[in-house]
Amino acid sequence: MSDLMGIAVVTLMIWVGLFGYMxxxxxxxSRLED
Amino acid sequence: xxxxxxxxISEILKWxxxxxxxxxxxxxxxxxxxxxxxxxxxxxIVFFHVPMAWVAVLAFLVSCVTSVMYLRRxxxxxxxxxxxxxxxxxxxxxxxxxxGAVFAKIMWGAYWNWDPRQTSITILLLIxxxxxxxxxxxxxxxxxxxxxxxYAILAFVTVPFLVxxxxxxxxxxxxDTIINTRGANEFDSRYTQVLMAxxxxxxxxxxxxxxxxxxxxxxxxxxxxEVL
Numbered sequence: 001m002s003d004l005m006g007i008a009v010v011t012l013m014i015w016v017g018l019f020g021y022m023x024x025x026x027x028x029x030s031r032l033e034d
Numbered sequence: 035x036x037x038x039x040x041x042x043i044s045e046i047l048k049w050x051x052x053x054x055x056x057x058x059x060x061x062x063x064x065x066x067x068x069x070x071x072x073x074x075x076x077x078x079i080v081f082f083h084v085p086m087a088w089v090a091v092l093a094f095l096v097s098c099v100t101s102v103m104y105l106r107r108x109x110x111x112x113x114x115x116x117x118x119x120x121x122x123x124x125x126x127x128x129x130x131x132x133x134g135a136v137f138a139k140i141m142w143g144a145y146w147n148w149d150p151r152q153t154s155i156t157i158l159l160l161i162x163x164x165x166x167x168x169x170x171x172x173x174x175x176x177x178x179x180x181x182x183x184x185y186a187i188l189a190f191v192t193v194p195f196l197v198x199x200x201x202x203x204x205x206x207x208x209x210d211t212i213i214n215t216r217g218a219n220e221f222d223s224r225y226t227q228v229l230m231a232x233x234x235x236x237x238x239x240x241x242x243x244x245x246x247x248x249x250x251x252x253x254x255x256x257x258x259x260e261v262l
Contacts, residue, residue, distance in 0.1 A: 005063070005064070016056070019052045
């Protein structure tokens, strides 16, 4: 795997992780609003 | 995002955002060739640095507009909108500064050079950090909201000057902006496509963060009132 591919994969993992965290937070906030 | 669009559409938009930014990341590293005038692969940082700076300016603008709305209508929701947006603006400005420093290390040999852009963004960060400090220092909600609104408007007056004017007056190491001083976009077409897609994606990310922040702050205020 090239360096560039490695950085792309790590950046993708960070983005997916951040998205997952935000999605869960969004759900939690929705529950609190009800 | 329910603050802006209905629930089903907002759910779809979140998943579209996930795929959109994932495609942008892959394209930024694998679809675009590195720009010739940059050292090594350093030009790829532009796909993240420029959208972060754009979102910071957008967030400061939203903070200013909602502060004006608060002073006119005295609606506490406008105060929440202004504070959340200023916080996000500060976050994205820090991220833009950090990515800019990494770029500076590769291109100019040092993380920090006191270049006009680096100096002006530092002043901007201090101005908006002071906004959050001001909010934290006042207990009375109405007084806090009024003073913070006036401060946010005055703070935004400096944004065009610090972001667009100062870096163009003084000689700078910073590369040309997308539309350069000759009024032309001289990037490769693939480069422009990915950069524009990234700008759209980061704007969507800002909207999502903004709505979550506003909803959390509304719940927090409601609970505080229930306790009192």
